[in-house]
Amino acid sequence: MTELNKMLINNIIKIKHPKHMSVKLKKVMPYAIVISASLYLQSCKPKNVTSATSGDAAFKSYVAPGKYDEFYNFVSGGFSGQMSVYGLPSGRLFRVIPVFSVDPEKGYGFNDETKPMLNTSHGFVPWDDLHHPALSTTDGIHDGRWAFGNANNTPRIARIDLKTFRTVEIIEIPNSGGNHSSPFITENTEYVVAGTRFSVPMDNNTDVPINTYKENFRGTVSFINVDKESGKMGIAFQILLPGVNFDLARAGKGKSHGWFFFSCYNSERANTLLEVNSTQKDKDFVMAVNWKKAEEFVKAGKAEKRSVAYTHNIYNEKTHSAISTLEKEVLMLDPKECPDMVYFMPCPKSPHGCDTDPTGEYIVGSGKLAAVIPVFSFTKIQEAIAAKNFDGAYEGIPVLKYDAVLHGEVKKPGLGPLHTEFDADGNAYTSFFVSSEIVKWKLSDLSVVDRVPTYYSVGHLCVPGGPTKKPWGKYVIAYNKITKDRYLPTGPELTQSAQLYDISGEKMKLILDFPTIGEPHYAEAIPAEVLMKNSAKIYKIEENQHPYLAKGEKEAKVERKGNEVHVYMTSIRSHFVPDNIEGVKMGDVVYFHVTNLEQDWDVPHGFAVKGANNAELLIMPGETQTLVWKPDRVGVFPMYCTDFCSALHQEMQGYIRISPTGSNIPLSFSTGTNKPASTP
Amino acid sequence: MKAKKILAIMLISGLISCNQSSNENASQPALEENTAQMGGQEAVVDDESQKDVVKIAVGSPDHTTLVSALKQAEYVNDLSNAGPFTVFAPTNEAFNKIPKETWMT
Structure with missing residues (x-):
């Protein structure tokens, strides 16, 4: 409620109870009423962004019966383990695609044909936690072929065929614990990456004391190649890294194609009470990986064969059956043997989001406890590497000087920046968990141009095409962690929610609020016409x-x-x-x-x-x-x-x-x- | 006091008229402009499925009389539903053998 409304209501109450009015108040009352009346007139206009939805919200999100939505919205199901498909701008739910959890409604994980899909090196796993969808791209633009999703608990990546909206492949990730920094994709879907959130003892050296973390625990990022025609995945190589926590990632694109950027926290390498022990340093890192160089090292035989065990499950749409295969080997690259492949960039503080803009020039880091949003410049990164402008090394990996690679900082953006999406006009949209808001800012001069509240505690954002070279724009959707009083109450356990904002004008306008399946983390949206023409009707x-x-x-x-x-x-x-x-x-x-x-x-x-x-x-x-x-x-x-x-x-x-x-x-x-x- | 009461009434009536006007702005044009023309299942575009009874009959030069009779009797929508339907489908030739007087009654 705005201050103005509060004043108005107080005044009405006082009119009804004049005997409680103080003498002083009686004198000012007529003025107060006149003021509040005129203010009230103002509030007859479409309400402003800070209070509620805009006046034409219903018109903007309304899709008439029998008409189609403009976008498909692929939303992670979080701890439901599934991926849901909504229409935008209506917020209508079309399908829940079973991915990592059994679904008795569809027989997924119950019938004999799909049981092998949920097989892992730990046996049959009926549940997981899906955080991030990624839609396949060609030349950095959505091509509508596949959606990928990550299993956060028992590390896996799934591929969904967008002709049938079914999970057709799941590959397990060895040497990993908590596959959070995943599944982000390169410009032509050459690779899907999987970075481990938990650093862990490597699979060939598992029984170690937990307090030997610094000696025995390592992080890895895996590059999984995707066959151009069939989409079939395979682990091309892993990179052995210091025992930090990898959080999120984005591929370079355009000029930065060939590079990948990963945020990481816990550079303190703590193994207990991380909320205190992993937040000691003012800066952790964004890691830059030259994956074209990594490919060369693999070709040159620099990778070590490691014996591991992981499953690879493929659904065949002709036999209508899945087969699970146990794989036993993976190729590992060690940056110590492979110079010029991996660099760290200091990033304040406890970085979470790590997002590249549509041109590929800017990499936006979002520190959960940072007071600014650092924006790194790819051009400056290249210059700093060429000039060896290092600030020492971290566990043998060169650390680039913060000031040397920085395009600039967004000052006083809000509290708790998490994730950034982009439109086609040079604007960035960053979510703020602590201050429950979306902040719009300009990539060119890093000035904040607009902010809107979310209800409540926003996590990820989605702009249609936001992570690609060609954002479709029009909307930003906030995926919120806390709902409380937003809907009719349903006991202690409440739905999570998404909020749709119109970003076609200068100001963001809230136009719709809809509940989601499980907890929504990341989501992507793609124009309906790219997918609907390919959607299968029957199996022949x-x-x-x-x-x-x-x-x-x-x-x-x-x-x-x-x-x-x-x-x-x-x-x-x-x-x-x-x-x-x-x-x-x-x-x-x-x-x-x-x-x-x-x-x-x-x-x-x-x-x-x-x-x-x-x-x-x-x-x-x-x-x-x-x-x-x-x-x-x-x-x-x-x-x-x-x-x-x-x-x-x-x-x-x-x-x-x-x-x-x-x-x-x-x-x-x-x-x-x-x-x-x-x-x- | 009297003036204050009038003001209070104005405020309340302002509230009501305010609500009305915003409702009109928001919903009415949307409904009129956006309501789709809705056909039944016979209008579904689908080149992949096996043809249903209606589609087979429409594609047959020998069943034009049957098709026009189905249309006239408004059975097209019903027969496009999930069925299963068994339709005895007289050809045009068979229809022609029916005396005209029978048709008219």
């Missing part, structure tokens, strides 16, 4: 190479292999083939391989059987999925289609009979015939 049944496919009802069957019973089942409106199955016994394991024979857009079929200890299947047209069921008792068990598929969806059902072990009832199956043979 003639291309289905699933080993347990039934391509038509004539191929439906039930086969016994020892105690395994394989049901090759089909579904089409509105029946299963087979829908009566007998001759299955206690101790058998039943595999329902269900093929959706439909070739019609938006006609999925579901499958569920009573007592199954996992989830449903949700099978898209032309796809095959497998549910494993271990009957726990003798009886007749219903099974049915879970997705409303047709007018007679409720009739889409069947039975499977389970008989005692040793029963001599023969295996039989049918649809549409009551077979008398197998009674009793």
